[in-house]
Amino acid sequence: MLPVNQDLFVAVTFITLLVIVMGLVVIAAVISYKKKQDAHLHQLKLMKEEYDKQLMWSQIEMQEEAFAHLGQELHDDIGQLLSSTKLLINVTQRNMAIVPDTLLTAEATLSTAIQHLRALSKSFSRQWLDQFSLVDNLKAEIDRINASKAITVKFSYDVMVLPLQAEPQIILFRIIQEAIQNSIKHAQPQIIDISMRQSNQQLIVIIADDGAGFDKSVMAKGLGIRNMQHRTKLLKGNINWEVTTAGGTAVVINLPLVQSL
Amino acid sequence: MNGWVYAYYVLLVACFVMSLFHLQYREVRMLSLLLAVSIVTEVIVEFIGTKGQAFFIVYHFFVVLEYSLITIILRSGIRDYRFRLLMGVSIFIFGIVSLFYSFVLGGWRAFPGINITIESFLVICWCLLSFFSITPDESSIFRHPYFWLTLAFFVYFAASVSVNAFYNLLLENDTARARHFFSVLNSLSNYLLYIILIKGVICFRSTRISL
Numbered sequence: 239m240l241p242v243n244q245d246l247f248v249a250v251t252f253i254t255l256l257v258i259v260m261g262l263v264v265i266a267a268v269i270s271y272k273k274k275q276d277a278h279l280h281q282l283k284l285m286k287e288e289y290d291k292q293l294m295w296s297q298i299e300m301q302e303e304a305f306a307h308l309g310q311e312l313h314d315d316i317g318q319l320l321s322s323t324k325l326l327i328n329v330t331q332r333n334m335a336i337v338p339d340t341l342l343t344a345e346a347t348l349s350t351a352i353q354h355l356r357a358l359s360k361s362f363s364r365q366w367l368d369q370f371s372l373v374d375n376l377k378a379e380i381d382r383i384n385a386s387k388a389i390t391v392k393f394s395y396d397v398m399v400l401p402l403q404a405e406p407q408i409i410l411f412r413i414i415q416e417a418i419q420n421s422i423k424h425a426q427p428q429i430i431d432i433s434m435r436q437s438n439q440q441l442i443v444i445i446a447d448d449g450a451g452f453d454k455s456v457m458a459k460g461l462g463i464r465n466m467q468h469r470t471k472l473l474k475g476n477i478n479w480e481v482t483t484a485g486g487t488a489v490v491i492n493l494p495l496v497q498s499l
Numbered sequence: 500m501n502g503w504v505y506a507y508y509v510l511l512v513a514c515f516v517m518s519l520f521h522l523q524y525r526e527v528r529m530l531s532l533l534l535a536v537s538i539v540t541e542v543i544v545e546f547i548g549t550k551g552q553a554f555f556i557v558y559h560f561f562v563v564l565e566y567s568l569i570t571i572i573l574r575s576g577i578r579d580y581r582f583r584l585l586m587g588v589s590i591f592i593f594g595i596v597s598l599f600y601s602f603v604l605g606g607w608r609a610f611p612g613i614n615i616t617i618e619s620f621l622v623i624c625w626c627l628l629s630f631f632s633i634t635p636d637e638s639s640i641f642r643h644p645y646f647w648l649t650l651a652f653f654v655y656f657a658a659s660v661s662v663n664a665f666y667n668l669l670l671e672n673d674t675a676r677a678r679h680f681f682s683v684l685n686s687l688s689n690y691l692l693y694i695i696l697i698k699g700v701i702c703f704r705s706t707r708i709s710l
Contacts, residue, residue: 271635
């Protein structure tokens, strides 16, 4: 039998050990939880990214469908009405001994309108986008804008065939379209310069204008800007708005070409 | 009764009252029932004890009820079907074995020390299982009610088992000091039990709000 003091000493020692063991158990439980939580949060993050990606693809699909429908309607409905009107003007012209200049001007204007409408409905058509490369599509789009003679759009590139699949090319095309539209709408430029370069497995697209520019600190995060950001993110790239030395705006898009997008 | 015991009763009742405000959660309902049973047991023990009658019989039944309710509470936080089944089965087995021992082998007038020791070891096992089975989410483990409920039972039963193991040894040498030592440690483990249980009950509400 141990003396009382020694008993107490043993008891206190044992209880201290017990507290340490209990503490270790709790610490082990906390560490185990933390590890599981990290894995769980990582899984959630991946799921969210995948969900966002799917959502964005769906939105783009829907938008493309809407564009295709709109293009079809423009071509079949308004295009037909304009063609009928042109036909009637031609018939009227044939029945007139002296055709007034105003009617000739009206006929020419109508022809131009029909051409523009066809080009516009073509750019909305999904088939048209699938058939041609981004470069060709952009050229056609630029020709359409230049035909208006209101502004001049220049296009330079050093890549003929992009190492991108059709879907990412459509997305990039829509981003560039949005940038051009924003420039025309807000900056009133004389010239828009588009350049497309490939460097270090990166595709760099710059859409610069000589317009009014913008204040970066108060740049409105409108739907168009957010759409461009979301779409660029979907292509795993980044997009920035810069003020050019001439005071205009430059939209700089960087896309990685390492992964087969 | 001394100050230690009064403080223990106050905490027990406070925990019970706190749980009554959170009865919408199944686990808290079980906990309320457990605390109610504990209060009733303490009242009966005080009542019978002052009359000089054998009050240990109350503990024979209390041990079975206590183990059942604690196991049900801990079982709620475990997702693995096999462990849930094992815990469910253990309630019936422990109940039968404990009552058999009390009334056939040990006798109902004796203190159910063996029953309490077995109960403690089983509860400690379930606590260890529960600690490592907490389903992770965005919040910290310290906001999980199961963590606190498990910690409360773990601290209490681990401390009780250890103190009980040394109690008899100390009792043989110096009865007065041993009883005082036991009383202090037992009270401390009880205080910790109810304080941590209150924290667990509060976490049920805060977890639901944060979600």
